[in-house]
Amino acid sequence: MNASMSTRTIFMIVAAGIVMIGGGLLIGQTMPSFFPPEASAQSQQIDSLFKILLVIGGAIFLLVQGLLLYSVIAFRAKPDDTTDGPHIHGNTTLEIVWTAIPAVIVTVLTILSYNVWVSIREEQPAEAVVNVVGARFNWAFTYTVPTDELPADTVVSELPQTIQDKLNQDGAVQVATNELHTYVGQSLKLEMETRDVIHSFWVPAFRMKQDLLPGRVTEIRLTPVEVPGNTDYPVRYPIRCAELCGGNHGAMVSWVVVHKDEAAYKSEFLNTEVSQVLHPPEDPVLRGRQLLESQQYPCFTCHVLSEFGWVGDVGPSLDGVADRAAAARAQATGLSAAEYLLQSIHEPNVFLVPGYGPLMPNLNIPDDQAADIVAFLCTLSVSGESAC
Amino acid sequence: MASISVPAGETSAPQQPRLRVSDYLRWSVDHKIIGVQYMVTSLFFFLVGGVLALTIRTELLTPQLDVLQTGQQYNTVLSMHGLIMIFLWIIPMMAGFGNYLVPLMLGAKDMAFPWLNAFAFWLIPPAGLLMLLSWFIGPPEAGWTMYPPLSTIFSGDGQVLAALGAHLLGISSILGAINFLVTIRNMRPKGMGYFQMPLFVWAMTATSILVVMATPFLAGALTLLILDKVAGTAFFDPANGGDVLLWQNIFWFYSHPAVYIMVLPGMGILSEVLSIHSRKPIFGYKMIALSSMAIGGIGFTVWAHHMFTSLQPEYRLPFMITSMIIAVPTGIKIFSWLGTIWMGKIRFTSAMLFSLGFLSMFVIGGITGVMLAVIPFNLHVHDTYFVVAHFHFVLFGGSVFAIYSGLYHWYPKITGRMMDERIGRWQFWLTYIGFLLTFFPMHFAGILGMPRRVAVYAPEFQTLNSLSSAGSAVLGFAALLLIWNMYKSLYVGSIAGANPWRALTLEWATTSPPPAHNFVGDPVPFHDPYGYGSEEATAYLDEIDQRYGKGSPAQPGSAAAPQPAGD
Known part of the structure; x- marks a missing residue:
């Protein structure tokens, strides 16, 4: 700033810089304690990005609050002092610095965010498509099971005629549930519609959210992953509606049920549901x-x-x-x-x-x-x- | 020393009749009366909105519904809370400051269009009445954002009434803003170029440009909404060719600039208070003035960051970039203010405490603002309590702290009395702590999975919500302290004198309260509105004190006596 800057001043600035950056890093370390489990591939990327935001944000927080606290202690007027402070109107170098540094920070953050934003929407090979319907105040999920993925013991010719007709016509049957079943590693693509007002599909453990808009089909991609230390399958994570949809908005809750693997997903969920669809009650x-x-x-x-x-x-x-x-x-x-x-x-x-x-x-x-x-x-x- | 110039003329203006309460209940074209009318009206609505806020916090003490009977009732309460606090508290309160201060700071006798000024104010009481009445005829339950189809299909007829109320308030804002712009453009005194204006006037300039450009979009959106509700049109009904995103785009094209409409005047207040009460020139005057304009300009390009979970994904990116850019001029302001108090001689008056509180809180809102601009993180916390925390840090930690600060700072000018500093300090600390307790835990609730606008929630969020509710009680109590302090100081506050803070801007170069038409003769502004710490400034301030007299302790029975301007 100033040619006559003393050694002490330089020392103070360096010390403050260390406290600020070190403090930012420390704040960043606290992160997992106030986050839900990191249960999707997308959540891992979003959380790493957030950690950077938190470290930088933490450092800026410490810088501003530190300067503020220092000022109110060091520059407090003595009770009998009625004089003014020094007649300083500004400092161009300093003003350029505090314009340029934030500009660089937000540029870097934008680039990092862009990369994550592209990556979490990327189309995955072999995506499983599940249809989601939101209606006040209920979630419904429909899975399409093609003929060749029916349970191995299915004999099509023994099924009721209506089901056989449907299989011949569509090559698939639909299974409907109120909970979203999936398994570790499955690439899901949800195609979402609403029956009435705007809803918003949010799984906090997956960090992903997308509104359901009247007149449109919206999409969201999710890939559940294994959460370290978790052995108790299937795991259930809440689904919450995030867009105000009426009186029971807060109760518009369902669950994602993550099974251990594809085999477990089929045996614990899909096959039972499919066979119920294949063998409906006569009455x-x-x-x-x-x-x-x-x-x-x-x-x-x-x-x-x-x-x-x-x-x-x-x-x-x-x-x-x-x-x-x-x-x-x-x-x-x-x-x-x-x-x-x-x-x-x-x-x-x-x-x-x-x-x-x-x-x-x-x-x-x-x-x-x-x-x-x-x-x-x-x-x-x-x-x-x-x-x- | 030739440049020292004090408003000329007689100090002992002829005695005029003392203003009574009834003078404030009548049509008046005096900008000072209108300013007070704005302020008192908005304080009333602040209390109404505050009661609604405390209702929300009481309901959220437990995960189930217990205070209110139904979820719809809860949604009505939160909708009214948002509408009232935004349209009937912060915006008109800032207009009140503008009305009272802009002509005085410019050394003018009144606003450019006094009649229009009064008309703009008198639109507010009927608008407020419409908003309150909407409660009784099928209340709105779609939040202050009024997203269709919830607002068009499910909200009652009160939604139309509330929209009409917002319409009137929009007209009031636009008329007021035109008035400010013309006044600032044409009525500056000799010797005051744009870059010699007080920064509050700069802030009002930027705000008024935003109001004139943005508010017509609110009017457009509300008109379409009302037509959909009462005339069977289908602007927002996809089944008949409409589009729900149309509403969101138009609404936020107004409502994001509205955030700056609410915050920029507060930043103007801060620039005055921080410089005056730390007895040091504002640091980087031009950068602060121009950053207001930059925020106003860029503020028009960020609206769809409110739509990161609804806008078509391919359109989202540009809004992340613009939202990031706007952090830069905001940062300039924060650092310039820190530069202002640095090495100053800080007086811890209540006004100063609230401005320092603003700095401390607003920076948190700024940091979370950048976080929210990041689309991937936004996907997680959009429409959660994280967002509720963020915008309360901006609008309460920012705007409301600035309003509190401004009230303590200019109350002596408006009434001729000082406010009680001891109560002021109590109010500050209770507000500061209550605010942190209320809103900081909301960040965690949001990240952990609590959506906003819910009447019932998962039991694991109860601890965080209880903290918030406890904090809100403290905040409410502190607000009552302010009202009490304002009321009581009117009668027992010590006499302020013309310039109790020894400030250089022109509103202090006349008696407190100023006479009708503000100044005796044409005042000449000091060449540097923030030139503290120079001999010239000290001499100028001493002369003001000599001419208009200094403050003194209260004398019983001598109530404040502002004087009216003729109609």
Whole structure:
């Protein structure tokens, strides 16, 4: 700064620099203590980047707070001192330095961040695609299992005709769950849609987040990794909705279930689910019941159904809905009870039960599933028999 | 010594009628009355927003719902808290400082358009009323950000009322800002070029440019939202060709500059207070002035960093780069302020304490701001309590600390009375500690996995939330101390005199409170608004003291007596 800078001043500056950088490094070391487990390949890269941010941020924090603390102690006016400080207006060298150094720091940070940003979005070989649907206040995941990946003991010709037809037509069956199952090392690509408002898919342990936007399909890539010291598989990590989506936003939670390896993933999860899909109950009432109880669709968030413990109060209660459909609704709409219930699923806003608003989204439930749901709803009568 | 010049004219202006409370409840075109009207109105809304904040913190003491009945109610409380604190507290409070101070600092008799000035203020009470009424007719529950389709489908009709309220407040801001720009451009006294203006005036210049350019976008966005809600249009409804990201883009094109609209005047306050109370010239005047303009300019190019998890991934990168760049002018300011107090003779007045507190807190908000600009880290903490912590460090640790500082600094000018310094110190330390306790733990809650705007949360976050809630009680109490101090000092504060801080800017070169039309005769500014530590400055300040008299201890029964300007 100044030609007459004394040895003592230089010593002080060097000492302060060491404290600042050393302190920054120390602050950086505290990082794992306030982070969730590092459970995805992406989280490892993001955390290394954050560590650099924390070291630099920590050093700047110490610099500014240190200068501030030093100033308020060293330059405090004596009680009887009414004079002014020195008449100094600035120092061009110093001003250039404190413009240039931050400029260099943010340039470096931008380059480092760019590299990580490119890398965490990179397409992986052999990605498994899982469809994600968010709806107030529920997560649903759909896995497509092609014919050649069905459990080894499957004999296609012995399956129910509807399933055989589907396999012939699509070459695959779908498995739906409310939790995201995966295994260590699997490259996942999630294709996400929302049924109503904006939601945001966030797995804190994976450090990744992406909004689900009405009218768009958004994507996010995740690769679970082994967390050192963890032997207890499958591991469960919370999924949380991060974008305000309504009254139960905070409760829009699900889980990622990470299995140990592909074999465990199949034996503990996929094969059981697939065989349930391949061998559905004969009785449509039972199928409909299973479907609703699985919470694959978010009916439970808005409707009461005491049998299942549903308490949603946004829409009309489903307790005894069959009787009401057969009597009052049939009279109002001119439809039979079954037709009315089907319409309420596919086009929920055509007839609104008095006292309720047009809030139910079209959930795009396939026809066969809708028929099963109607069959089940028809049994929600006082007598317990189908009222349709 | 020829350059020493003190406002000419008689010091004992003819006695004018003393202002009464009722004078402040009426239409007046006196910028000083309007300034006080802005300040008192916004302090009222600060208390309302504060009660809502404490409701939030009380609810979050436990992971379940217990104070409020439903999640929607919680969302309403947080939406109203955000709307009120931003649109009815910080922005109008800064406008209040601007109104009171800009003409005085320029040695002018009033703002350029006094009638327009009054009109801009009188839009605020009905706007505030609309916002409060929205509570009762199907309250908004989509946050202050009002993202569709949550706001268009699920929020009640109150959403429309709140949007209309924000509309009115936007008009008020724009009218006020035009007034500031014209006043600053045309009404500077002889001898005051742009680079001799006080830095607060520079800050108001940058702020007003931002307001004039950005606020129309808020108006546009709100209009589309209202149309979608009441007229069946589909600007934000993808099922009918609309787009939800349209809202986010327009909204943030206003709302990011709005952050600077809220912070830049605070930075202006800081530049005044730090220099005056450490008795040293501001360090790097030009860099501080120009960095305000740079922040204002770059501030228009960073909006989509609020959309790092929703914007199409291929468009995100440019916004990371601009958001990084804006850290540089912000850093310049922080280092210049440190340079200002360095080797000064720091007086630990309450005003100074809050400005030092600003420095200490704002730097944390700045560091987390750079962290949030980094897209990969942002993906983790976007829409979490980390962000809540960050923007409270900027808006409370920044703007509100600056407001507190400004109130202690200019209260003597406005009322002619000093505030109680002992209560001021108590308020500072309680605010400083309460603030850290409330908002620092939120960083950890966010990183560990707690999303923002949740009424219920995972039990593992309860300890962190309890700390925050405890801190918020301290913060609330400290705010009441300020109100009490302001009220009581009006009656028992010691007499301030014209220039209790021995400051060089023109607002101090007239009586406290200033007479109608501010100055007797045309004041001539001291050539260097921050020329402390020179003999010339000392001589100038001594002459002011001689001319207008110094402060004295309180005399019972002599309440503050500001004087009105004619309508």
